Amino acid sequence: MAGVSTAVVSYALNDRRGVSVATRERVLRVADELGWRPNPAARSMRAGAQAVGLAVVAGETLHGAPVLDVVAAFQRELLPRGLGVDLRVVADVAAAAELYRRWGAERRCDVVVVPEVRDDDVRLRVATDAGLRPVVVGPTEVAPGLAAVEVDDEDAYARVARYLASLGHVRIALVADPTDRLRTAACERGLRAATQDGTVALEIVPTDGTVEGAAGATRRLLTQAVRPTAVVLATDVMALAALDVARRTGLVVPWDVSVVAGADSVLCRLATPALTSLPSLATDLGEALARAVTGTLDAAAGDPPVRVPLAVGALAVRGSTSPQAH
Amino acid sequence: MAGVSTAVVSYALNDRRGVSVATRERVLRVADELGWRPNPAARSMRAGAQAVGLAVVAGETLHGAPVLDVVAAFQRELLPRGLGVDLRVVADVAAAAELYRRWGAERRCDVVVVPEVRDDDVRLRVATDAGLRPVVVGPTEVAPGLAAVEVDDEDAYARVARYLASLGHVRIALVADPTDRLRTAACERGLRAATQDGTVALEIVPTDGTVEGAAGATRRLLTQAVRPTAVVLATDVMALAALDVARRTGLVVPWDVSVVAGADSVLCRLATPALTSLPSLATDLGEALARAVTGTLDAAAGDPPVRVPLAVGALAVRGSTSPQAH
Known part of the structure; x- marks a missing residue:
């Protein structure tokens, strides 16, 4: 309909050089009239990432904060990048690791967020082995060598x-x-x-x-x-x-x-x-996670892992604490 | 490696007729040795559904139950079918409708779960127009003509x-x-x-x-x-x-x-x-949703919409209620 080859359409839609401004505008107008949208399934076959994987163990929090509150802020920050969050509730850490294996084999995710990290956490090794890039949420100095949000x-x-x-x-x-x-x-x-x-x-x-x-x-x-x-x-x-x-x-x-x-x-x-x-981390943690994830996606090979520090704010003092008489 | 054509491999892996038992077993063994797994991105380009879409408005529940508790039960039931839940937190109903349009255009979801239905809810029309199949969660007789979990x-x-x-x-x-x-x-x-x-x-x-x-x-x-x-x-x-x-x-x-x-x-x-x-609906609602979704996916053209009734159990009587003296 635009009167050009499919290669030119592809160049125009993907904003690559070699197409005149007039042609690009014509292609975009026609695409818009046809209601055309990129197919992420097709794109992901070639490009990899389309969603950030987040497997939460049933009953657990995201570093003490309610999972959905963190995810709401996280998704809001990722939206301009066209990235979604694939949120799963799993029975335990082993089930999360199994999911990483599948995500890796199916090339469904590129980055996975690993919360509530354990000693010798099997998920970190499995995620890396599966070709995924883990972004860890944990205390300061958690998982050295990997991308992380470090909560103090x-x-x-x-x-x-x-x-x-x-x-x-x-x-x-x-x-x-x-x-x-x-x-x-x-x-x-x-x-x-x-x-x-x-x-x-x-x-x-x-x-x-x-x-x-x-x-x-x-x-x-x-x-x-x-x-x-x-x-x-x-x-x-x-x-x-x-x-x-x-x-x-x-x-x-x-x-x-x-x-x-x-x-x-x-x-x-x-x-x-x-x-x-102590304050709830919900929004701050979601935003810090988005910075760690986008930083990881944007990193060049050989860059050091992205580490985002997150300070916990001041204690809210209420009626449940008082001076102790000896 | 199996010494057969790609067409025979496809037939064997997809369990279709026209391949001998011996050939099928050889293909499966080689696929296993190679660590081959189906690529859902590739499959979804042809077959459609890979995930059930669930957009929750920030701060809302799933029919009064905590979202993640419902989703945990829902996912557990969908797992044997290889179906995931694509859970998104959105700002409002209009943002959910916009997401449906994108999911429809990108063929990313087939079924979407629509919770907390409003009067004249824009999401129902948009989901249908976008080629998605909505499964509604609401009170008895909600959204006649559509698949639903009907909570009493x-x-x-x-x-x-x-x-x-x-x-x-x-x-x-x-x-x-x-x-x-x-x-x-x-x-x-x-x-x-x-x-x-x-x-x-x-x-x-x-x-x-x-x-x-x-x-x-x-x-x-x-x-x-x-x-x-x-x-x-x-x-x-x-x-x-x-x-x-x-x-x-x-x-x-x-x-x-x-x-x-x-x-x-x-x-x-x-x-x-x-x-x-009144009791929490969490697990019951997740299971009812799974029945409504799988019933909808399995329905033949012309079948009536799947309606799953869900009764709310008995009141747990505790210390906050007592007889009233007049």
Whole structure:
């Protein structure tokens, strides 16, 4: 319809040199009239990437933030590049690795986002072996040599410990996510670094990451002969469970025990008392991920991996924490 | 490597007739040795569907259930068919419609799931015009003529009204999701149908669906000269907000006012008092969706649309509701 060869059409549509302005405009006008759009299936056969793969283990968060909130910001940032996010919910890390193998074999994704990284995480090796480029989300210095968003959990939890110590708390406990996650280890390091002068006793209680696990751990902590006067919990829902346990144990929050949530949400604001919390990473993490992914796609061979640092903001102080009377 | 033509390889790999058992096995063995897998990009150029499209408006649920919980069950059921879910978070209904146009033009999806259907929902027309097959999630009789999961909200909310009436409540309020959603209208119809003998005064307060909107609506209801003695809220988080408002207003739940949540979750169980709730649809809805989608893909031309009914289970009665003294 444009009166030119298919090669000229291809040059015009792909904005390559060798076509006059007038011809290009005629081709684009005709394409528009025909409702023509590039077929990503056809394009991906030659060009590779069309979507960023994100496999989330069922029940897990994206570094403590609600998955869909992060994905909303991430997708918004990727949209101008025409990149989508292929989001899957999988049963466990092994299922994620199996999905990477398939994505690699089918050339369905180029970049995969790997959240909640474990010690010796099988996903990193499998993703690389499958020809995918992993972008890891984890604490500072996670997965050296790979692209990553580095969240400064250690600094954030050090600030929590210093805040509680400044209120006079000398027995602090952390009800933590599973210990095989690098994020959990970083949080623990932060608390330890800020309390290493020996004036504060620190107790770390790992859980399976469920609300029931957090409730059980908190109950054990609060019914000990010598109990902590401040408890930090990894997530908002865990912290709600801790408030419930304190109530049932006959302890008043914050007078008998202070409670801190590791990630803020509307639930922290609605709780009674409202929960002192580290901020939610949702939007910031989505944007940082987009920078890490687009940087990785744009990198030339031999460039160092893209590392995007992400600081955790200031603690929101609410009614669940108070000075501790000795 | 198998010593046969590409046509024979294609026949063998696609399990079509005209190839001997021995040849088929040889081709499959060689393909396996080579690590060959079907390329879905190539296949989709000819065959169409490879993923089910699901565009969720940011901040919305899937018929009151958390999106990722529904998607986890949905994906699990679709996996044996080799079908994935292409989940996108979009800003609004218009953005979802625009995405459908692109999916249709690019032949990227065949079936799209349309949740939280509105009056005169533009998405239904756009999806059909774009050559996609919509599977709608809504109340009974939603979108006649299209495939759907039909959730019996009307019956569920009628049971809530009868339960509250049986406790002696004569002034009941519903703090509702936005009124343009068909689901909201069905909930309202259920409450009205069960209270039409005139002994119960019913007040419906639509909101924008946010927790702030729910809190504001509840505050207005509870500070009226004649206030309701029972308030039903569309979601778990809205009901948490109502508990907070009651507390700040100096009202004791359930003695001064009973509170019911329209969808259960761990939050309802952790609240103080724990919230009487309709069950969460998450897993049931994911499975019903998978049946509707696979039924639609398997339907022959001229078959009636697949309609999968989904009943809402029994109310979980907890501490937030009690008999009302007149």
